[in-house]
Amino acid sequence: MRVVHLNTYHTTGGAAVAAGRLNRALQKQGVESTLLVQEENRPEWMLPEAGVEALATSFLAKKMAFARFGAERLAFLPFEKDKAVRFQFSPAVTGVDLTYNSLIMQADVIHLHWVNFGFFSVEGLGSLMRLGKPVVWTMHDMWPFTGGCHHSGTCENYQRECGNCVPFLRNPGPNDLSHSVWQRKQKAYEMAHLVPVGCSDWLTHRARQSRLFQPFSVLSIPNAIDTNQFRPVDKAEARQALGLPTNKRLILFAAAKVSTAGKGFVYFQRALHQLHSQLENPREVELLIFGAGDKGLLHELPFQYHFLGPLSDMTRISQAYNAADMFVIPSLAENLPNTIMEAMTCGTPAVGFSVGGIPEMIQHRESGYLAQYKSAEDLSAGMQWLLQLPPNDYAAIAHAARQHVLTHYDEAVVAGQYASLYEQLLKSE
Known part of the structure; x- marks a missing residue:
């Protein structure tokens, strides 16, 4: 069984840490698991990690990755309510196309994590969905099922089809940016063999309330941790x-x-x-x-x-x-x-x-x-x-x-749950 995990960052942020831990835990369970990131940003003291691949390895590729990040931020700039929300909303208008990437083509299961900030556009995600492979999406925030925000707070517009995005947009209205992003996602998810997974029951419950995920069975599986690496000492x-x-x-x-x-x-x-x-x-x-x-x-x-x-x-x-x-x-x-x-x-x-x-x-x-x-x-x-x-x-x-x-949360417990899910998905094809 070959599984490829996709996350924007290698070590930066909670989603990167969680994706890396799951990747290593699955490898220990005998799963052929690889983490594909936009750019490997490991600290100088850290040795290269087996099972981690980066798209941007050359100077030019790294500059292109940064350009995509900048383009994503510039796309939102005319709409943002104020600077405080600048990184709390992602329109996902730019990204890479991995349809013909060798790891993607060889994978039995595609496993998404946090893929924003220029890694994937909504349309790029749609291209992955149309490959017909099982796609598991571990949600580290609400973005996969909202019109662009990563945490909606008390707003529940995502349950319908977004619009009137008062918390994040300068000029909220029925057909505002959040509504158009929501519609783009709905189109991207059509006919997808998708299993969204919440890291917490709280997030799973919210995901199930979104019309975007009504066609799918949303599961709850927590993040994993190596309880030998983190253990009590004197x-x-x-x-x-x-x-x-x-x-x-x-x-x-x-x-x-x-x-x-x-x-x-x-x-x-x-x-x-x-x-x-x-x-x-x-x-x-x-x-x-x-x-x-x-x-x-x-x-x-x-x-x-x-x-x-x-x-x-x-x-x-x-x-x-x-x-x-x-x-x-x-x-x-x-x-x-x-x-x-x-x-x-x-x-x-x-x-x-x-x-x-x-x-x-x-x-x-x-x-x-x-x-x-x-x-x-x-x-x-x-x-x-x-x-x-x-x-x-x-x-x-x-x-x-x-x-x-x-x-x-022990890594063996969580990896076992995901391995069982992968097997079920492959058997149902």
Whole structure:
């Protein structure tokens, strides 16, 4: 069985991480699996990875890939409501044609992941659908079944056929850009042998409500993680490896870009100020932060902090999770965050808002803490609850966190589900 996975990026972003993990997990299961990306952007320290191919390998091809990204952004520029939504809506008007790509031609199953930002146009996706091969599409956000937005928020227009796109478009109307993108997708999906898959039950439920996916059976299969790579280690050793204090309680915040509005840093900041005012000895608590973004934001935090910058080495990322007493994720929109999975696998309880797929990951007061959406007060209460737990109770919470991951997200479990799906699709042809 030959499976080719398609994702825009190799290592950048949560979808890239998830696609890479699934590709490796399937290889371990004996599936001939290959990840095809637009451009391989692995860090210098990372050796070339078996089973990963890139389209843009020459200087000219890389420039063309960047040009497609630019063209995609320029196409949306006249329509965007403001700069804040610039990367939250993808009209998908430009991309590559992989109809005659050797990996695509040899594949038994085509497996789509996140394919925006100039990798595929809607019409390019339609060309893949018309090849007649089974297409599995792991959705890492809502874009596959909306008129262009990646997360619709409270808007439910995608359930019909989009239009009147108030959250993202400058001049919303019945026949606006979102409506035309929706119609292009409907045409591209005609006669497709497509199985959309939500990484979370939350996303699966939303996908099933879209008229675009009414002809298809939408499944729910979570992302995978290597629970041997991410595992509990001695906390003191992890801290020493990272040059962190061993006599403090450490609260971890991590994001690809700390300052991204959707990551909820402002709520984290408010919650920390409240926590600082309520602790008897706030000097016992310090912060651990990794990710890219404006370091100046951190100076306004009430606790001393340790900033590790952007991390790409999975060993150091695992050490950071193990070094922390808790992981806080105040995101305002999430599917099934890799960060929560990584923290919990290391036995580090998570505190996050009850939004998207997060309630499927954190069992309230059993493996972590679910805070009321956009409530800095409840986010602070969750952090305080974990800090004040007796050692035995904390150990039970930490154990439950890892056990949940082992049961639901371990790479062997998830790869087995996908392998079974592929076999069923091939048998039904």
